[in-house]
Each structure stands twice: as C-alpha cells, then as structure tokens.
Amino acid sequence: MLKKIWMSLLLLVQAITGLCQTQKAGRPNIVFIMSDDHAYQAISAYDRHLIETPNIDRIAKMGMLFMQASVTNSICAPSRATILTGKHSHKNGKIDNHFPFDTTNVTFPQLLQKAGYQTAMFGKLHFGNNPKGFDQFKILPDQGQYYNPDFITKNEGNIKVEGYVTDIITDMTLDWLEKERKKDQPFLLMYLHKAPHRSWLMAERHLDEYTNKVFGEPTTLFDDYKGRATPASEAEMNIMHHMAWSGDNKVFPEVMDELGIAEIGFDKQRYRYETGRFTASQAEHFRKAYSKINEDFKKAYPAMSEKDKMKWKYQRYMQDYLGTIKAVDENVGRVLDYLEANNLMQNTIIVYTSDQGFYLGEHGWFDKRFVYDQSFKTPLLIAWPGVTKAGVKSDELVQNLDFAETFLDAAGVKIPEDMQGESLVPLLKGDRKKWTREEVYYHYYEYPAEHMVNRHYAIVTKDYKLIHYYFVEDQWELIDRKKDPDELKNVYNDPAYEKIKKDLHQRLDRLRKKYQDNTSLSQEYIDKFMDDASRGKVFGVSKEKVKAIQERRAKIEGQK
Numbered sequence: 055m056l057k058k059i060w061m062s063l064l065l066l067v068q069a070i071t072g073l074c075q076t077q078k079a080g081r082p083n084i085v086f087i088m089s090d091d092h093a094y095q096a097i098s099a100y101d102r103h104l105i106e107t108p109n110i111d112r113i114a115k116m117g118m119l120f121m122q123a124s125v126t127n128s129i130c131a132p133s134r135a136t137i138l139t140g141k142h143s144h145k146n147g148k149i150d151n152h153f154p155f156d157t158t159n160v161t162f163p164q165l166l167q168k169a170g171y172q173t174a175m176f177g178k179l180h181f182g183n184n185p186k187g188f189d190q191f192k193i194l195p196d197q198g199q200y201y202n203p204d205f206i207t208k209n210e211g212n213i214k215v216e217g218y219v220t221d222i223i224t225d226m227t228l229d230w231l232e233k234e235r236k237k238d239q240p241f242l243l244m245y246l247h248k249a250p251h252r253s254w255l256m257a258e259r260h261l262d263e264y265t266n267k268v269f270g271e272p273t274t275l276f277d278d279y280k281g282r283a284t285p286a287s288e289a290e291m292n293i294m295h296h297m298a299w300s301g302d303n304k305v306f307p308e309v310m311d312e313l314g315i316a317e318i319g320f321d322k323q324r325y326r327y328e329t330g331r332f333t334a335s336q337a338e339h340f341r342k343a344y345s346k347i348n349e350d351f352k353k354a355y356p357a358m359s360e361k362d363k364m365k366w367k368y369q370r371y372m373q374d375y376l377g378t379i380k381a382v383d384e385n386v387g388r389v390l391d392y393l394e395a396n397n398l399m400q401n402t403i404i405v406y407t408s409d410q411g412f413y414l415g416e417h418g419w420f421d422k423r424f425v426y427d428q429s430f431k432t433p434l435l436i437a438w439p440g441v442t443k444a445g446v447k448s449d450e451l452v453q454n455l456d457f458a459e460t461f462l463d464a465a466g467v468k469i470p471e472d473m474q475g476e477s478l479v480p481l482l483k484g485d486r487k488k489w490t491r492e493e494v495y496y497h498y499y500e501y502p503a504e505h506m507v508n509r510h511y512a513i514v515t516k517d518y519k520l521i522h523y524y525f526v527e528d529q530w531e532l533i534d535r536k537k538d539p540d541e542l543k544n545v546y547n548d549p550a551y552e553k554i555k556k557d558l559h560q561r562l563d564r565l566r567k568k569y570q571d572n573t574s575l576s577q578e579y580i581d582k583f584m585d586d587a588s589r590g591k592v593f594g595v596s597k598e599k600v601k602a603i604q605e606r607r608a609k610i611e612g613q614k
C-alpha cells in the first residue's frame with residue numbers, strides 16, 4: 055500500500071516538473087493588457103499623487119517600468135493599428151480615427167496564430183471592422199458603453215451584457231482562460247479596457263468614495279499658451295472651456311436649466327444617452343451619488359469666478375476619471391491572481407499599457423493628440439518572470455511601434471522585413487548594449503476634428519523635441535526637455551539653440567527618410583476628409599470651421 059502511494063506521488067511530481075519544463079522551455083504566453091486614455095500620472099508606479107494602483111504596480115514590481123515609452127500618433131485607433139502592424143500610421147494607413155482600418159495589413163496576432171498560438175481579444179478595438187487572426191473575440195462596437203454594454207462577438211453575434219464594462223471585459227477574459235484556453239498551446243490574450251475613456255462613468259461600488267475625494271492641481275492648470283506656436287492655444291480641450299457640464303461633469307440637466315448654464319460643445323445629448331442605458335437601480339445609485347455635488351454646485355455657482363469654475367471642473371474631472379481607473383486596477387488584479395493561481399506566471403509576458411497618454415489638467419487640458427509629454431508618453435510596464443529582472447526601470451525611448459516585433463521575437467517567429475519597430479527582448483533580458491535608438495518619430499493627423507489639434511510631426515530625443523505644424527500654418531517648435539520639462543517655451547528662434555536646431559533638422563530629415571514618411575498627404579485623402587468634415591461626418595467639426603481651415607490652407611499652399 056505504502057509503495058503504491060509512493061509510486062503515485064513520484065509520478066505526480068514527475069508530471070508536475072515535466073509540465074513546468076515544457077512550459078519553461080516553450081514559447082511564452084503573452085497577456086497584453088491595454089486601457090484607453092490611461093495617463094501615466096494616474097499609475098502609482100509612476101506617480102503617487104493622484105491614485106494608488108497596487109495591482110498594476112505588481113507588474114512593475116515583477117518586471118520593468120518604462121519611463122520614456124511613447125506612441126507614434128497619440129490617438130486611439132491609429133495607436134492600435136501601429137501596435138498590431140508594427141508600422142507607423144502612414145505605412146499601415148490608419149492615420150486617424152475617421153476611416154476604417156485596412157484589414158489587408160499583416161498583424162502580429164495573425165502571424166502568432168499561424169505559428170501555433172491560440173489567440174483571443176476582449177474589449178475595445180475601435181477599428182470599424184473585426185480583428186483578424188483571433189480564435190476568439192468579443193469586442194465593443196466603436197467606443198463602447200460603460201454600463202450594460204453591447205459586444206460584437208465571434209461566435210454569438212451581437213450581445214448586450216448587463217453590468218459595468220470593466221468587470222464584464224474581465225469576466226470574459228477569465229472565462230476564456232478557464233474554459234477555452236488549450237493547455238498544450240501558447241496563447242496571446244489581448245485584454246483591452248474601455249476605461250478610463252471619456253465620459254468617465256465609474257462603477258457603482260466606487261461612487262461614494264470617489265465623488266468625495268480632493269486632488270492636487272497641476273502647476274500648469276492655468277496655462278495661457280503664450281510662448282508656443284499657435285496650435286496649443288487653438289486646441290479645444292481646455293477643461294474650463296471645452297469640458298461639458300452635464301456630459302462630462304455630471305451636472306444634472308435640470309440644475310443647468312435652473313442656473314441658466316448652456317451646455318458646452320456638441321455633448322448636449324450625451325448625458326441623457328449614457329444615463330439612458332442604466333437599469334433602474336443603477337440610475338438611482340448614480341443620482342444619489344451626484345445629488346450632493348449638484349446641491350453644493352447650485353449654491354456655489356452664482357458666486358463662482360472663472361478661476362473657481364476651472365478648479366471645480368478639474369476636481370469633478372479627476373474624481374470621475376480616477377474612479378474609473380480604480381475598477382481597472384481591481385480587475386487587473388483579478389487577472390494577475392488567476393495567472394498566479396494557475397501556474398501561468400513563469401512563462402508569460404505580461405504587458406500593461408495604454409493606447410496613449412492623457413492630459414490630467416496639465417496645460418489646462420483633458421484629451422491627448424499633441425506630442426507634448428502627457429499624451430505622447432504612455433504607461434508601459436512589462437513583467438516576464440524568469441527573464442526580466444524584477445523591479446527595474448528603463449529610460450530608453452521605446453514606442454508602441456515595438457510591440458509587434460517584441461512578441462514575434464519572443465515567440466521565435468520570423469519578423470516581416472517591412473515592420474518598423476525594434477524588439478524589446480534585449481532590453482527585457484537586460485542586454486542594453488544591443489539597444490541603440492536615440493530618437494523617435496511622431497506624426498499626428500486628425501484635423502479638423504474634435505478638439506482641433508493641428509496636424510504635426512516631430513522628432514523626439516531624450517533632450518529635445520522639434521515639432522512641425524504644417525497643415526494650416528507653417529510653424530516650428532523646439533522644446534528643451536531638460537530645462538523646460540513643463541513644455542511651456544518654444545526656443546526655436548532663440549539664437550542659443552542655433553546649432554541644436556540645425557542638428558535636429560538633419561536628424562528629423564533622416565528619420566523621415568528611414569520611416570519613409572514624406573507628409574504629402576494625397577490630395578484625394580485631403581479632399582475626402584475635408585468633404586466628410588464639411589458634411590458633419592467627422593465627429594465634432596462644423597461646416598464653418600472647415601471653411602475657415604480651407605481658407606488658411608489656401609494661403610499656405612499659395613505661399614509654397
């Protein structure tokens with residue numbers, strides 16, 4: 055009897071070690087976690103002053119925290135296209151949120167799938183079409199909804215799920231890991247949150263806590279946009295002037311009527327649309343949580359100065375935005391716990407990132423799009439237990455352009471020659487000498503569009519940014535990143551920077567040649583975009599605005 059027990063124990067130990075060895079030696083699993091508009095300022099591994107995110111921080115504790123990770127084009131769908139294709143926007147064709155993604159592009163999930171990976175995607179994609187190369191997917195249509203969201207699914211058609219979006223995406227992810235994951239195959243799991251995207255509706259369980267918090271203001275909240283090229287002052291993303299009272303800040307429509315406040319921008323319908331999706335009990339909870347804020351606001355509003363209003367809106371913005379992040383952090387914790395409990399940590403690359411950064415009141419702004427730090431930079435935390443040392447920081451200039459090659463490299467799959475990034479595997483292995491990049495390239499296109507950020511391209515080094523706004527004006531900006539970390543001063547015409555400027559111009563030219571970007575947007579594309587914009591088909595732009603832009607463009611075209 056005793057012998058029998060010993061024998062079975064021995065067999066069990068052999069089976070477990072055997073399993074561990076195959077997993078260790080085999081190709082790594084990839085868990086790619088991405089949220090939407092998550093600023094690095096709102097992750098405690100980077101910055102503790104706004105929120106504690108203990109679960110996201112676990113990834114940095116297990117691995118590497120990238121301090122200078124950035125995107126090539128700070129907007130949602132283009133960033134996702136760059137991630138999947140390993141190419142700059144002008145090469146994969148997805149230059150803005152407006153036109154759909156070209157599905158003839160080759161993406162890294164397709165290549166991994168072909169190489170024997172099991173692949174799944176849950177959450178936000180925002181491409182206007184379904185992802186290729188996935189054995190399973192459940193994605194949000196377009197931007198998706200926070201409460202009781204709809205999903206487009208591979209096998210069940212379109213479904214509506216009751217509950218809170220961040221929890222639901224996680225449930226789907228855990229469900230797949232538990233029930234569909236094939237234990238004999240490596241997997242790629244893309245777990246993609248909608249939060250903390252605008253209009254910032256937090257989960258019911260966080261309402262009471264987060265609607266009562268007070269946050270420190272950034273020093274540039276009252277930026278006057280002087281000392282820079284004109285696009286900073288022309289952008290429509292100022293918290294005071296462009297954030298919607300009801301649609302964003304949850305002032306009840308009847309309170310606005312009572313106070314005679316006009317809604318800002320095109321968001322009049324949104325509050326009703328979003329809250330219209332609530333179940334009766336969700337609606338009641340929401341009402342209750344925001345009642346006190348509305349009551350206090352009603353009393354305070356008549357005596358509020360412009361400055362007071364800005365301060366009030368900033369607090370409201372932070373409460374809601376950070377409230378949505380609380381649920382992201384909790385849910386990331388659930389997934390990490392699952393990986394741990396199921397012996398999946400050892401041979402898995404875990405990435406946490408965002409599709410871009412976000413302004414949390416810096417320069418008085420919300421939203422992104424500019425190459426100025428808070429939107430250009432994006433959080434990036436990577437754990438690869440057993441391969442990447444725990445708790446290290448990297449200052450290298452890595453980009454979302456590098457993911458595709460990193461994952462293919464880690465999986466031992468041949469990297470297509472036309473991909474434009476670099477594998478991060480050497481950095482993750484601690485082999486810094488193999489990493490030689492000293493500058494990165496940026497190009498933002500979506501204009502005229504919501505938030506009205508001019509088209510621009512730039513070279514960014516650790517010390518400087520040289521930026522060219524070219525579409526309606528011909529303007530250059532030079533930022534000294536070390537001396538002016540808040541990016542308040544354009545030193546392009548300062549004689550002290552003459553040599554630096556010349557050098558950066560040459561490097562920018564070389565970079566544009568290397569990536570094959572010549573900026574001359576095809577006339578056909580411009581006509582189509584402007585035509586759509588003037589017919590109200592580009593979200594957030596009016597006919598009048600398009601006309602004014604056409605006139606300014608005609609002027610600079612005439613000057614050429």
Ligand code: SGN
Pocket residue numbers: 090091129130131151180197251252253321324421504505593
């Ligand atoms: C929506 C938001 C914008 C945001 C874009 C793009 N407006 O249109 O504020 O810049 O998405 O965001 S909203 O009133 O509809 O919330 S992205 O992350 O998808 O690129």
Ligand code: CA
Pocket residue numbers: 090091129130251409410
């Ligand atoms: Ca985004």
